[in-house]
Amino acid sequence: MTLTHPNTTHQSRNERPHRVLVIGGGVVGITSAIGLREAGFDVTVVAEHYENITSNVAGALWEWPPAVCGQHGDPRSLSSSKHWCMVSYDKFKELHSTYGEGECGVYLQDVFFYFRFSVDKCCFNLEKMNELKDKVDGFARGMHIVPEGVDPQFVENNIKDCYKHMAPMVDTDKYMPWLQQQARDKGCILLQERIDSHVLLEEDTLRKRYKADAIVVSPGLGAIDIVGDTHMYPLRGALVWVKQPNGAARAAHCISHEEGSSSEQDIVFIVPRGKDHVVLGGLAQPNQWDRDLSLDDPIVDQMYKGCLDLLPALRPLELDPKENVRTGLYPFTSTNVLLERIPSTNVVLNYGHGGAGVTLSWGCAEKVVSLVQEMFHDTPHVDNISQKLDASRPTTFLLHDMLPFRAQIEKIRFMKHNLVLISSRRGVAKVPAHEFIHFDLIRVVDSYALKPLVATVSEILSSCALRPDKCRIATNDEYSILLSGQVRDALGIPGAGSHCMLPFFDKNATKKAIGQNGPVRIPNYVVFSPEKFRSDPDGYVREVMDTVGHKLFIKPVVGAGSEKTWRLDGSVQLLQWCEANACSDSIFEIDERIAGELFNTSVVRVDGRSSLFFAMRHNRPNDEYLQGHQLGNIIVPPTDALYAKLEEFSEAVLYQLRDYCEDYGVFNIDFFLESGTAQPVLMEVAARAAGGAVGKVIEECSGVALEETSLLMQMGHKTPLHKFKSTEMRRYAAYSIHPPKAGVVKRMQIPKLDSTISSVSWRAVPGKRLSAPTSMRDIALVLVISNTDMKSLARDFERINSEEYVIVE
Ligand SMILES: Cc1cc2nc3c(=O)[nH]c(=O)nc-3n(C[C@H](O)[C@H](O)[C@H](O)COP(=O)(O)OP(=O)(O)OC[C@H]3O[C@@H](n4cnc5c(N)ncnc54)[C@H](O)[C@@H]3O)c2cc1C
Incomplete structure (x- = not known):
């Protein structure tokens, strides 16, 4: 099987083939490059490194998803992965029969999966086994198939079920150079360079520089840097290398992490590597960047011994003296394997393969080819928008420009609106790519200003025969607040007009609306x-x-x-x-300039009255961030003596602005309690969910999804959205954002705390040259922590706001 799709690149005879730039020289990038080349495209691959990358470390066992190490649980990704892995399965078999294992490094051997309970007793395991058993070669199940060499005593005490099948296993030290040579032989150009720009924002420049018509982005964890994917993080894995001169292990043996197991390291992963080695693994440690693990680390030792316990025949085998532990970072995303074309661009994303990059590589390459082919289809792509939007439903136009996009669109789909994203190019670069599928239509407006926005919305209204009175405009982006009112005014769309939005956009208008002699003090x-x-x-x-x-x-x-x-x-x-x-x-x-303590409050208004109130205390004023200091917010619990005062003041601010406030909506208010007098002084008020990680903190503490609530209320929904209702799940929470420091990132790490680290969002990668921040949008790291005990949380909050976790040189 090849990935060639004859005559599908749709170029007329005299035209040069379209050129595609592939960023990334790992297994995912190079396989995509070969697929594209075989389909008739000219291909340039650009990679910072071709050696000593995650793809070289991989245990490289083909596995039915989700994999034993570094599982991907997202259902959408998972269902596509099941197709992609089978494309690869067949391709590896073809490579094996065409080139032989000695040349390409692909081996076809048995893999045994052992279970601590009968497979029938766990829906997940049963479903997985039933899905794969008819698709793979040589499937068999039962304790009778446990092969010789596996410790019978270990089995008796620990194992209740077992199945096996034939699986491709790849010797990456042979396969990766072979794959690169294949790419060159087929005509791909491989360059060693680092891309330092944001691919979406600099698409035109990059395409010009590499004379490319399209860009495929496969940089593994590099996606944090070059597409700003804040949902990505490393999952550290390690493999112990032992030599096997007599072929002690001719099959692979795996035990998955047991749901609910207290042991961090209960995975067993034994995979023959070529003819001479076996690799023993597999750790999966989130957010650990250091790759300096050794057998002296107790967790690695435990992992190694766990493998020996299952297969004692490995005990006498010598550790590889050259490199006995290889550590690598699975490129993981919290949501998905990202394989999407970014709307209105010629950029295709193909990254985030976690513990399954080798397994999925050929299937993903096939998908990349079809996405790139669609871009250059002969007949101009007719974007029949009237088929995308249902005129009998209300339509919401979601505007986005500057701020990070945090709402989970899936959560607001119950409203049964047509959802149209209207974004600037920099805005679309901030929308996590896995959100695209939740929109019915996406329009990127290159010149993001009132006139083009009105023209775009009115073109959609008329093409789809939509009635303006059945439409809504919504935004959580500070920079689109006024525009949202102006677009409503221009097109007769219900909701707050520009007159109402002005005090929430222009600080001078806020102050005028509040008045200097009213009950709310302004500076x-x-x-x-x-x-x-x-x-x-x-x-x-x-x-x-x-x-x-x-x-x-x-x-x-x-x-x-x-x-x-x-x-x-x-x-x-x-x-x-x-x-x-x-x-x-x-x-x-x-x-x-007011001196005092800074607070941020969020108010959800329902039926013209405050229905929910949340208060957070800043550890230092915002502008200190620009001087390189971490900035944080910690929840003020309702039991805190200050809480009532903060609530009262926020009420007073919204009362003063009552002529401008919608009856339903989310408002965000910043103010000082002045030193000495403890009198509140207003700084800013916004008609949107708070920025930063405030939303995440509030969600941890109360279950209220502020970003989504804000959008829903602009769409006409009248009650706040709760992500969980049980009070048992409530905790205290805080966050800290870390500014970049000028220099090259040397090390990144997160601390060990008493509090739970609820979320980590990296905005830098090791090796990246950072500049000092020029705005609050320049961020190196965001940490959200939570705890059931407020005192412990406060202690950890102080700590994370005083330590550096992104170390530059
Ligand atoms: C211990 C371990 C065991 C594993 N076992 C298995 C397994 O059994 N089966 C399996 O299928 N998978 C396994 N994996 C996972 C697999 O290794 C990965 O999913 C896969 O290697 C990801 O490939 P990639 O090409 O996306 O990323 P990488 O291999 O990380 O390649 C990324 C490429 O992008 C380049 N790049 C990054 N940023 C830039 C930039 N700014 N400019 C230019 N180039 C850039 C890099 O230099 C590199 O060439 C394992 C991984 C580990 C760590």
């Missing part, structure tokens, strides 16, 4: 006037200081995330600042 401020400054610099500076005071905080009137913010002291600094910024495009406000 003294002026909007910077370059004209007044130019006409009388000294006089202007004096006037500002008379109004605002000597301690100043300057920020843009529009924008989020403490970008372009300054703390200034006294007239000399203010004069210098005015001179430097008199020609800026931004409008700035100069505020009295």
Whole structure:
């Protein structure tokens, strides 16, 4: 079998074949490159390394998914994987018969799977066995098939069931160079370079540089860096290498991790490697980047001994003196093997294969070929949008531009709306690719401004005969808040118009709407006037200081995330600042600088009243982040004496803004409790779910899904969305975000804490050159922690906000 699809690249005779750039020289990238080349494309592969990568470490046993080590549990990925693995199964058999194991390194041998309980007693194991037994060669089941050499005593005490079948096993040290040579022989160009740009944001530049019409992204864990996939993380695995001069193991033997087992290391993974070695594994440690494990590490020793216990014949075998432990990082995503074309681009993602990259490689390559072929189909692709949207249903247009996209769209699909994502290019780069399938239609608007947005939405309305009064506009993106109101105004779509959105977008409008003499205190401020400054610099500076005071905080009137913010002291600094910024495009406000404790609160309004309230305490003000300090938020529990005061103030703010607030929605309010007086002073208020990891913390503490609730309420839904209801699942939680430090990332690690680390989101990879942050969107690491004990949580919170986990040199 080859992956050739004759005449399907749809080029006329005189045209050059389309060229595809494949990023990544591991098993996934090179196999895709071969598939594309066989289908008639010109192919350039670019990889930072072709050796000493995860693909070389792999135990490289073909397995029916999910694999023994580094399981992928996502149902969608899993069902596709079952097709992809079978394509590979057949391909490995073909390679074996065409080239022989000595040349290509593909071996066909038995694999035995042992179970601590009868397979019939566990739905998962039973289902897996039933799925694979008719598809693989040589299937047999029963304790009678346990082969000689396996310790009968171990079996008697631990094993209740067993099955076996023939499986391809790949000697990666032979296979990877052979595969690369195959790619070259077929005409692929292999370059050794590192891509440092974001592939989606720099698609055109990359395509120009490599003269490519399309890009396939297969960088393994490198996807954290070059497509900003924050759902990816490493799962550290290790294999002990022993020599087997007499072929002691001619079959593989595996025991999976037992659900509910207290042992971190109960996997047994014994796989013959070529003719001369056996590899013994398999760890699966999440978020561990260091690859310096050795037999001195108790966990590796335990893993090694677990394998010897099952197969005592391995005991006398000598450890490979050259390299007795190989450690590698499974490229894992919390959601999926990502194999998607990014809408409105010529970029196909193919990464996140976890513990099954070898197993899935040929099947995924086949899918890559079909996705790339679709891009260049002869007849221009007719995007028949009227077939994608059901005119009898309401339609929600979800706007997205700048901020990370955190909502899980699947969770709002129960509304039975047509869902249309309208995004800028930088916005679509922030939407996790596994979310794309949940939208009915995706439109990328290159110039993301009011006119093109209105034109795009109205084109969809007319093509699909949608009634504006049955549509909604929703967004959780600070930079799209005002636009959402303006688009509603322009097209007569129900919901808050631009008049209502303005105070939630423009800080000057907020302050005007609140009023300086009302019950809510706002800082003294002026909007910077370059004209007044130019006409009388000294006089202007004096006037500002008379109004605002000597301690100043300057920020843009529009924008989020403490970008372009300054703390200034006294007239000399203010004069210098005015001179430097008199020609800026931004409008700035100069505020009295408040000293005190900073809080962030979230309010869910139902029927015009606050229905849910959450408060969080900042460990330090946002702008310190830009100076390189970690920033964190910790929940303020309702039992805290301050809680009632924070709630009261948030209510007062929304009351002052009552003419602008929708009756249903999520609001986010930042304010100080001033040092000395403990009087609340308003900083900002937004009509959206809070940014950062606030949503995750609130979800841990209460089960309320804030991001999704915010979207749902803009769609007309009237009750908050709970991800869990049982109070037993509630915990206290906090998060910490770590700014990048200028330099090359040397080490990354997460701490061992009393609290549970509920989520880790890496934004850097080892070897990456980082720059110091210029905005709150530049992040190296986000940690969310939780605990049933508030005191322990507070201790760990302090710790994670004072230690570095991304070490640069
Ligand atoms: C201990 C262990 C045991 C395993 N056992 C099995 C098994 O039995 N069966 C199985 O199927 N799988 C197994 N795996 C998993 C398998 O190894 C992986 O799924 C697979 O290697 C992933 O391949 P990849 O090509 O996506 O990534 P990689 O092999 O990591 O290759 C990534 C490539 O992208 C390049 N790259 C990254 N970033 C950039 C950039 N910015 N610019 C240019 N190039 C870049 C890298 O240099 C490299 O060439 C195992 C893994 C481990 C660690």
